[in-house]
Structures are given as C-alpha cells and as structure tokens.
Amino acid sequence: MENESYVKIITEWDIVAARQLGRNVAKELGFGTVDQARITTAISELARNIYLYAGKGEMQIERINKFGKKGLKVIALDNGPGIDDIRRVMEDGFSTSGGLGAGLPGVKRLMDDFDITSSVGKGTTIQVVKWLR
Amino acid sequence: MENESYVKIITEWDIVAARQLGRNVAKELGFGTVDQARITTAISELARNIYLYAGKGEMQIERINKFGKKGLKVIALDNGPGIDDIRRVMEDGFSTSGGLGAGLPGVKRLMDDFDITSSVGKGTTIQVVKWLR
Amino acid sequence: MDFKDSLESDYREILRSYLKESNEIALYRGQKFSRESIKQQISPEEIISLHCRVLQDLFPDIQKEVLSSFDFLLEVMMDYGLAYQEHQSLRDRQLEIKSEIQIAANVQETLLETKIPQVKHLDIGAISVPAKQINGDYHHFVQDEESISIAIADVIGKGIPAALCMSMIKYAMDSLPESRRNPHHVLENLNRVVENNVDPSMFITMFYGVYDTIKHIFTYASAGHEPGFYYNSSTDIFEDIIAKGLVLGVDQDVQYHQYEKQIEAGDMIVLLSDGVTESRTEEGFMERSVITDLIREYRDLPAQEMVEKIYRNYERAQDFQIRDDFTLIILRREV
C-alpha cells in the first residue's frame, strides 16, 4: 500500500529511523509542531519497548482517513515474550518521574486512540492513532 | 536597619512592589536568574495570601549573614484571622494544579528555610530564607 | 563529572549538533537528555534558563530582546515547576499509601482465610479475586462431622470500608457456632449485628447454606444475594437457586425463609457474587448464560480448575479491567 511504511526495529538506530519516519508523515499530514513532537515521542517509546523487551519487531506508520477525518496510525508489532499482566502495565506507573520514559500510559496520553493485544510467548501488538483536528 | 526593607500590603499593586523589592535584593546579593525567580514567586505567594486572607499586612525583606553564609530573608506579617489548622494548610494541597498558585507547601519548596506561627484571631507570621550557594 | 556538572556542556553540544544538521538523531539525544534531567530532579524552569545561557553562548550576537524574553518564559514556567515538584511528593505519598493498602490486604487475607473442605464424594472449587487491592467479597467454609456450611457475602461498596465490614462478618460468624446448622438463624443473627454496628449507608448481601454430607440435602437462605445455580446432571439443565430475603442491615427484625434441595450424583451447586454476572463488557452486560455455558464447557474438569478457567475467561472478556470483586464457588456431588 502506498500510504503505509515500515521500519524494522533491530538496533537502537532503528528507533531514530522510526521517529524520523513518523515525524515526516506527521508533518506532511499537516500536524502542528507540538503534535509532531507528541507523535514522535509516542513512536520513540513504542520502538524503544520493542528494542528493549522483545529484541526485534516492526513499526508501521499509516495515514488513515475515516468518515472524512484524517489521522496517523502507528502499529508496533513484535513476537517477543508478551505481557502477562496488562492490567499492571497500563497502571500509572511511576516510569516518567523515574526518568524511564513515558511508559504505555504515557503513550496513551500522547495519542488519541490506543489498543493493545498481547499473548505470553507469542508477542504484542499495539495500535495508536492521532487524529488531525 | 539599613539591610532591611518594608512593603505594606494593602492593594494588589503592593504585591508587585514586594516582588520588585525582593527581586532587586536577590539580584544585588548575587542570586542567579532561576533563584531570583524562585524568591520572587515565594514573595508573590506570601503577599497574595496577606492580600486575600488577612486584608492587609507587611512584607519585610532582609539580607542576612550567618556563619559567613549570605542569604535573603522574607518575613510576612499580618493581624488577620490566623490559621486554625496548620496541619491541613501545610499538607500537599492540590492548589498548584487547580491554578490556585503555590500554596504554603510551594513556598516551602521554593525557599530553604520555612517557619510559621499563627494564632486564631491574632494573625500569622511566616519567615522564609533562601541561602546563597 | 556527574550529570549536573556536565548539564550545560551536554546540552550545548546536542543543541549545536541539532542546529547544524537538524536531524532526528539530535532530537532523540535531546529526549534522552530530558529523561536524565528528570531523573536528576532538574525542574523545567532550570531547563529554560539553561537553554537561554546556551543560546547566548552559541550566538553572541543574539538580539537582546530575545534573550530577555527568556526571563519572561522562565517566570511563566515557575508554576509548572511547582506542579512538577508536587508531583514528586504526591508520587511518594501514593507509594506509601499503596504499600499500606497492600499490608491491609495481606492482613485481610490472613483474617478471612478459609480452607476448602475435603469430603468424600464431594468436589469443591472456590476462587475470589478483588477488583482493587482489597476484597469486599467474603466466602467461608466450615466443615463439621456430618455437614459443611458455606457462606458467601458481598458488601455494597468496595475497597477499604468493605474490608472493615467483612472482618466484622467473620467475627460475628465465629461467635455463633450453635445455630450454624440453621441458615435462617445465621442470617437473622448476622442481620442484627450488621444493623447495630454498621453505618446505615452500608448493606451486605449474603447467602448461607449447609450441605448435609450424609443425606446430600442442601439447606440454604439468602439475604438479597445474587442467586446461584443448581445444575441437574440428569437433565443437563441449570436452574437458579432462588431464595428471597432482605439484605443485611436494613431492618432489625427480618425473618429469613429457609429452603432445601436434594442433590443427586453428578449435580452441581454454583454460588457466586454479582461481580461474576454483572460484568460489563464492551458489548454491554454479560448474561448469566455466559457463566452457565462456561461451566458446561469445563464440566469434566476438577471443580478448582473449573473456577480458575472461568475466571481467566472472564478477565479476558473484561479487557483486564475488573470492576467488581469476583467470587465463584462450585460444589459437585461425585457419587
């Protein structure tokens, strides 16, 4: 599909590549500087999670259009260990203040829609969307 | 004393005068910009408390020198209604986030030393010090 | 050289590289810098002041007004800095409360601990999971020579207040051993205890049953508790265990009806709290038939495995956000 792009996450440099891709698409879609930074921070966090906890995975960035509303969708996919207790990771951790970054609750705040599916031993898929206002 | 200055707090403009005085003294003593802003914010809050809750009162700004350490001392005095439950007002209120300003816990954080005495019906005295590092 | 010392030089270096190449790598490094500075408890107003100093350094000919605009920005950022520091303090207090509640949950667990009776020809499974840290559901087994009694209760309200109520119920039950075999007496007694001791805004629903292990008769009464199910293995049909009765704590003088049911080999008694049946999912409320379908699906498993599997199913259907305490007891007559 022409409106979809991929970045494989294997090394830390791929995090930067995913950020760059996300920021470019966000800019092209017409997001303002603050929203560009929010989208990039969310992507950074998701890619970093893959890099740190799953070892490798993939980030997909899509332009979407639903009922005339435009948006940017990010899918973070991995076949890593999966999350056993989703209830716990979605709690307002204390990750931000400990300098550990946004965490999944932070990603949820930065974006408009958030969806996670995970099964232990099989991997995790997180989808987030930011709508253009 | 030459190293002491007063501002009477009666109108909202006097808050600005107290701030200005505090900032000038802080600058003269050699505090950096961030500390100047902290001292001024603390003064602003104390003066505003007098203006809002006691009606009128006085702010004293002093240069102090103790064991070779230089500092700026602020005394906020009023003969207002006093504080009945000091335990409660020193709790981390939720004033900051409600846009109500620093509150006394905020003033305590902005400065190095903090001391309060209050009696109901007689008034309140708050003394705070910032030391030059 | 620690972070605070190298703060300015790091920041200058990263900013300079950003301005030169304007690439994503420098921004990524900026984010890492920010995490480190948060970890070191640098406030946002300090970042503003740092930015200003570094700009002045990188651009000696910068407009004077632009520089002094930073004094203003710093002033505006002061209150954000305070909110940020309050955050640290709230977070610490929150961790403290959390661990306090966790200790309370452990105390409660010890207090309310109950052992599943081991009786020939009966297979019993039980699970009780709190929605938050502390359980407001209660269940208790007592094993006597020729009977076992089963209590299941739910405080209206969750969390800490419910836990306090539940420890009351437990001690009230411990102090009425003589009348234990008559469910309606048990409920009438507890009703008076609750009425006398608990705030009028609190209610407790309770089901109390005694299973005669010789005659296989189940005798029970209910104080407004969510009805359980009786599974008839010969017809493969579930029926509601209906028992009328007012919730505990409303009226001092309530009398409770007592019911009896003959249990045959292969039959099951299913007791539960409303957390099991009134669960909301994205598609609306969960039907009671969802639970009976699951029981039927797992009926060949041991009772304890059954209740655990059903809970796992339920948790997933709830999107891992459990809104009410969940208690499920299954008792099956084997032979």
Place this chain on the structure above:
Amino acid sequence: MDFKDSLESDYREILRSYLKESNEIALYRGQKFSRESIKQQISPEEIISLHCRVLQDLFPDIQKEVLSSFDFLLEVMMDYGLAYQEHQSLRDRQLEIKSEIQIAANVQETLLETKIPQVKHLDIGAISVPAKQINGDYHHFVQDEESISIAIADVIGKGIPAALCMSMIKYAMDSLPESRRNPHHVLENLNRVVENNVDPSMFITMFYGVYDTIKHIFTYASAGHEPGFYYNSSTDIFEDIIAKGLVLGVDQDVQYHQYEKQIEAGDMIVLLSDGVTESRTEEGFMERSVITDLIREYRDLPAQEMVEKIYRNYERAQDFQIRDDFTLIILRREV
C-alpha cells in the same frame, strides 16, 4: 472568547509589554497567565511552542537558528509534559483513595464506638485521636451492674492494617462476655485469637481493667501495654500502674498476671497509649512527667475537659504533626 482562543494574543501582549518596559508588573501578569494556563491543562511543551510563535511574530527578523532551537527545547520539554500529566492523574487517584479511607474511618468509628459509663461517684473522660485518618488505637468501656470494664489497645503499625486488626479485637471481645470480669482471662483469650488470626509481623499491646463500683477495687492485667498512672490524692503522688505481660499474638500459651488496687476518694486512674508519652518534639522525646504535670495542672476540671485540654497542649507541642495515635482515659473516684 475563552482562554484557549485568547492564549496567544494574551501571551504576545504581556510579553511585548515586558520587553518594552522590562518591569515587575508584566512578570506578575506572566505568573497569573501561568496559573490560568495550568488550570486550563495546557502542558509545558505548548507554552514553549507558544513562546516561539510569539517571538517570531514580534521579531520577524529573528535568527533562523534561534527559532529552530525552540524545536529542540520543545522535544526536551515533552517528558516534563508527560510527568505533568501524570501528576493530574495521580492527584485524581489520590483524592479517590483519600475519600475511600475517609469512608473506612467512618465505618471504623461506628464499629468501635463506645459510650463513657455514667456511674455515681465516678468521673470518666476519654479521648482518642488518630495520627492519620484511621485510628490504630482502640478503647472500649462496658458497664455492668457492679462494675465497669475498660479496654485500651494499640496495634503496632498504623493506618488501614491496624484498623482491620482493631475490628477483630472488638468482635473477639464481644464474644467473651462470661469471662469479662477476669482481666487475665480476657487477655489470654484475645491472645489466642490474635495468634491464630493475625500475620506474625503484627502485634497488639493491650491493657484490660475492671473497676468494682461497689468496693472501688481496680483489677487489671496488661499485655505489654504502655503503663498508666495511679494518682494518690492524699499524698499528691503519681505512680506507674505496672503490670507485666507479653504483647498479644506472639505465643499461644501466655498466662497473664492479674493485679489489684484499692482506689480512694479523689484518686485517679490514668490509662493511655504510647502515642501520649513517646511523642517526639523538637527538643527530643517528651517525658512521662510532662503528662503528670499537665494532669496535676488541670486536676480541678471534669475528667472529660482534662483529657481534651491535655490533648490540645500535646498537639501544640508536636508542632501539629502527630506521629502516633493518641488515646488518654482518666477515671476519678469522686467520693
């Protein structure tokens, strides 16, 4: 036009006036702006972006690099923005927990409520104040025909876990009415209940006494509880009410000694928790003599006024930061 709409124009106007006159008034207005923007939940990174736009507007010939330095500053401020938003959420959760604990405190108050006995020739005063919201001290009076019994207990540990323990103690006491007149039996029974039911890390100290209202003999036993005082009015001397005994919950088989004391007209019995005597002040620990001095000072007042005045004194000496639950009971034989 609401705040968000006028955000940029307000900011530009205040900043312009600051740059022109560089006076304190503009900075004060800046602070007010900041409070309003916090109230409107504007994050710090939005302030940075706003500042940049306004600068560009006020100085069309601003250096390009200075402008793009703001993109970098914005990136650095992102994580601060997240911490700030987490603050909002933590604060909401904290308010929720606070109100839950408050409800629990009310439930506990209802549960543990006790009425001060009204007996001819006896004047009794009692006060119990929690350090946090929930009281981990417990006291209870029971009035019988020819005696009153007084229990005072303290859980090691404060807050919610202590509250759960205390409701246990209350129900355990309610279920031993026959042996109530023998303090050592009461403690031996409670000791077994605590030992069986409570986590081994929790201890309870308890003093239990029975006052014979005919013979004016006070019979008592103690499980490691802070000793009270006996005031001899004829000699004007306070002596410690010493009673040895292990705290509850350590050893299943402890036996408690029982003591007796003849009480004369004008004499006082003072019972307390360690929160009264182990208070720390800026000058170090408070001496037990501080309390006896205060009692002597107020001895002409009714017992209830005495305990309240003593509490006020104590609170002030503690700088309004109470570190342990405070319970004080004074009983005076009048004639």
